[in-house]
Amino acid sequence: MARYEQIAGDLRDAIVRGEYAIGAQLPSEAELADRYGAARGTIRQAVAVLVNEGLVGSRQGARRIVLGSERSQSFAELHSFAQWARSMGYRASGAVVRSDRRPCTQSEAARLSLTPGEEVLTVLRLRRLDGEPVLLERTVYAGWIAPAVERLDPSCESVTQELYDAVGLVFAYGEHLIDAVAAGSEDARLLGVRRGSPLLRQRRTTTSQEGRPVECSDDRYRAGSVAFSIRNSTSTNPLVRRTGD
Amino acid sequence: MARYEQIAGDLRDAIVRGEYAIGAQLPSEAELADRYGAARGTIRQAVAVLVNEGLVGSRQGARRIVLGSERSQSFAELHSFAQWARSMGYRASGAVVRSDRRPCTQSEAARLSLTPGEEVLTVLRLRRLDGEPVLLERTVYAGWIAPAVERLDPSCESVTQELYDAVGLVFAYGEHLIDAVAAGSEDARLLGVRRGSPLLRQRRTTTSQEGRPVECSDDRYRAGSVAFSIRNSTSTNPLVRRTGD
DNA sequence: GAGTGGTCTAGACCACGAG
DNA sequence: TCGTGGTCTAGACCACTCA
Structure with missing residues (x-):
């Protein structure tokens, strides 16, 4: 060190x-x-x-x-729900609800640096904390990583960890857009909440060490289960407000 | 420079x-x-x-x-809704709905470094973007800054700016907790949404340059009006998940 | 093995704050 | 005015990536 x-x-x-x-x-x-x-x-x-x-x-x-005296989490593993859960003393589990290959849309192409129409893999995953469903992930993987993702155990605990072990892929950089949305009917059914109830949404795009976009995802947390914490100052400010888009 | x-x-x-x-x-x-x-x-x-x-x-x-090529906002002024709005080309306005002095609660005392029972000023403010109500702020000010806050124009555009001009106070450091909640009846009425509809909540504590806590606030944004944007990497990670509290 | 970024040193000058 | 943090330099060595 x-x-x-x-x-x-x-x-x-x-x-x-x-x-x-x-x-x-x-x-x-x-x-x-x-x-x-x-x-x-x-x-x-x-x-x-x-x-x-x-x-x-x-x-x-x-x-x-x-300014403060609270020890924050070890930051290194933001992208892994499982690793975060473990460090907080929770038991994380997950299950793939649906998995499909299809041509990518215009906006996906832009976000993942693909050519429109190129094939992507979409996965719908439900994540639980101590058995309670708390997170619904709708992830779009770039075609080049799709085979490795499809080989994963559908109920594996940490996708991040498994992909690293399998093909040495590191999720190194991320961009995140955080807002609130009403639960749709599928959201409601899988998360066990009422339709229209509030969910915390995190849309993210993740990039490999080499700067290659790997996945983008729409993650929805059940209200009350999780909050995001940020510290900042006038000079160094990681947080930016944006109009909803 | x-x-x-x-x-x-x-x-x-x-x-x-x-x-x-x-x-x-x-x-x-x-x-x-x-x-x-x-x-x-x-x-x-x-x-x-x-x-x-x-x-x-x-x-x-x-x-x-x-990794990216989008120019982010000038970060220096996160805490000021008004200044952010202006930089995005919106017209911000605001109005005080209610303002009260009362003894602080236990948790407020802890967050603002006060002794329990010390007097604080609570202000409920509705903020608009181009005339549309988008943000409801429930702010608790430490007693020592209360007089300056009470002297402000109730419909002033930027509290941050006014407090700086009036008493030289700078909001320098902040801690933020972001989650989603359902609109209560007061939220719904003032923001013009249905009761129970999703709101993006930002609970923050703000500190002066000298490290003195100034205010803590529960800010609720109408869904769809605003999103928070964050960039990070495995090594430098400002964003931390927390269990809802 | 060459090139690159990460760490560390030692010293200089400046801008700002507080008494 | 003096102490403090902010900026900048010049040079050294190391750890890592990549061809």
């Missing part, structure tokens, strides 16, 4: 332990450099990690301050 | 103009350093901006690649 990661971890632990209260000042860069025997650049890199996590606030001229 | 910001802007423009296609490689750091006459560190800082925006992907050992 890199030196700056160790230092970041050390500082994070101190914050989580409550050694620095919320609103309290962190030591200056010079002092930290001294304490850890590292160059100022390394210290800055370490503190930048905490700033990105939203635990620490930073402004030119003033000492850095502690 | 800093040198690295200029370079980042230059590269971003080139990507947006399509000079680098999606999936294409960016020039190496050495080449960019040469081209811009800057040190490698400065180039790295510039490229890091694009990586954070999700436009560019980066892995050790391989050339950086272009």
Whole structure:
């Protein structure tokens, strides 16, 4: 592990332990450099990690301050519902409801960098948390990955994990659009809610390490089962409002 | 403007103009350093901006690649509905429906770093986009900022802007919890939707530059009016799933 | 093995904040 | 005014990817 990661971890632990209260000042860069025997650049890199996590606030001229003390999830595995569930202590399961090959639409072609009409694989998957249905995924896979997806166990726990094991595919980058929709009749039936009741929708496009679009998906969570959490600051802001589209 | 910001802007423009296609490689750091006459560190800082925006992907050992080409919003003003609306070409308006002082609850005390029972100001505000009601804000302000909030014009366009002008307060940091809920009867009446219809809810806590909690709010968007957009990668991941709470 | 990005150092100057 | 974080440089070594 890199030196700056160790230092970041050390500082994070101190914050989580409550050694620095919320609103309290962190030591200056010079002092930290001294304490850890590292160059100022390394210290800055370490503190930048905490700033990105939203635990620490930073402004030119003033000492850095502690903003929060809650340890967030390990971020590395957002795309895997199963891995997230496990880390939260839930038992995740899933089942393929339907699976079809068909030519892609215009908009799918654009989102997956395909030529219109090229074949894609669509999969409807129901995901459960401790047996409770919470998520309905309507996923469109690019044709080139379709065979590997079709070979998967329909009730496998983690598609992400299985695809990595099978063909070394890593879901590296994602774009997400989050809004609320009313449950359609199929949604309602499978998720066990009333038609028209609120669902949290996450439309995403996932890309491989090489920048190749792999899948796009319309995921619908039962209301009350899951929320998305984001931390930000005026300077670094991952969250963008968009008009519904 | 800093040198690295200029370079980042230059590269971003080139990507947006399509000079680098999606999936294409960016020039190496050495080449960019040469081209811009800057040190490698400065180039790295510039490229890091694009990586954070999700436009560019980066892995050790391989050339950086272009992931997307859509210009995201200027991020600096997330907390201001009005400023976001203006930048999107909409006309924002707002009106205070109700405003009350009362002792804070236990959970509000925790979220705003107050002592239980301390007085807070609660404001119910309806926000419109081009005249259409789209957002209902139920905001709880810490007592120390309440007087400034009460002096505001009830129909002022941007609370953020007005508070900055009036008392120099900057909303610097935020924590957000996003989920979907059914419209209650008050929600339905004010937003002009049916009771029980889906709303996108954003619960947030906002903090001043000094790390002092200012307000927490329950914001509900009419479905279809707005979506939240997020870009991420396996290494830098601002988005965290949480169980509904 | 060559090229590339990731880490780290040591030092400089500047812009901003707080007292 | 002085301490602090923000920017920038120049050079070094390492880990990784890819042909």
